[in-house]
Amino acid sequence: MDESRALQRAGWAGAASVVLLAAGVALGYLVGVDDPGMSDSEILQRLNDDTRQAAAGFGPPVLAAGVALLLWFATGLRHVLDRLSGGDPLAHAIVPAAALFGGLIITGVSLDVGSAFAAWSNEFTPDPNTVRALGMSGQVLALTGLIGCGVLVAVTTRITQQAGTLPRWATWASYVVVALCLSGFWSGGMASVAFALWLIGAVVGVLRTARQTQDVPSKGTPATGAAPTPPTTPTD
Template sequence: MGESRALRRAGWAGAASIVLLVAGVVLGYLVGVDEPGMSDAAILERLNDDARQAAAGFAPPVLAAGVAMLLWFATGLRWVLDRLSGGDPLAHAIVPAAAMFGGLIITGVSLDVGSAFAAWSDEFTADPDTVRALGMSGQVLALTGLIGCGVLVAVTTRIAQQAGALPSWAVWVSYAVAVLCLTGFWSGGMASVVFALWLIGAVIGVLRAARRRSPAPPIPS
């Protein structure tokens, strides 16, 4: 019963991570600069908008909570993969891969919103070129973090394939998701969306595994 409850909680943590990560990225985007061709006037308007600054201030803590939930989910997913594979060492890559993604996305978004935080203090005069450089640096870091997502997807798919736990179509779709994440820098936001959809499927898989671990109710005599 304890294992079933722990798995169920890990599954719901994964669901919460999707919501929190999306919310954190959206909040950061309110003041972020992800297009180097954005005009100077548009950049300064975004940075000096009090409402945008206040909303963006929630981006780092929301993202941090999302990453924490993702790591919780990753521990549950690793447990499921350990049972499927009989202890394949490949499953050990799951949690570090999730941590890599989480660390880089938090760093990337923090760089993107850092100028807005500085402008909020009224002691910093934003330079549009500096803001562009920080924004693009943040975008590069965040997209590089998708490599961790690619590893997470590939490892999960490989172990599930060897255990015969997935139909053939799901295996090949998952491998396609892994490739897209590994090349996420060139695919832009598409890889992020596809990974989020895959993660929803993984959450459902962990919750089903938790249900299978639940003991059957006793039959009354």
């Protein structure tokens, strides 16, 4: 597979990951408890609602698909950063950082919706206090996973800044995203939204790189419109 096509697919995988990650979290929220002040009756109503349970059942697999696509995108982004930096070892942190985020967010959402799945079996009597504890544990884990996002953004920003390919305003905006992600739990939903917007920008960057790579003729192939090299006449 040629390089430009591989980068294009990685870029579109990143775009799809944004949609699936948002959808997976939203589906889990239908039965999850992220507010310890929620009343007992409201918690039990959410857990025992068959429609909410069925919808939330799609949450973990949708989220897992989003994480898989994010890892695919991360491999393409790492390739772009390798080219920009000339093989800087810092770029190797991209994929593990995405994996850290993916692993913690899946674990967090699973803890949050676990009580609803257990209630669906009709063999489990939910306790509101237990549900609160699991819900808050899941939230803390998922928000802690934003540290991986912060590493991903920081590495990308540093390498593109050194290569001079990122405007100054975009550089500072990216570092703000890093600060929000590293403050994770305290920044609440702001960090998640900021990372999603940054990820969309990174997807655009990878797709542009793929287009530029496609426009560059491969080594040994004359560019379109270039005059062919005349054959040389052997001399005696």
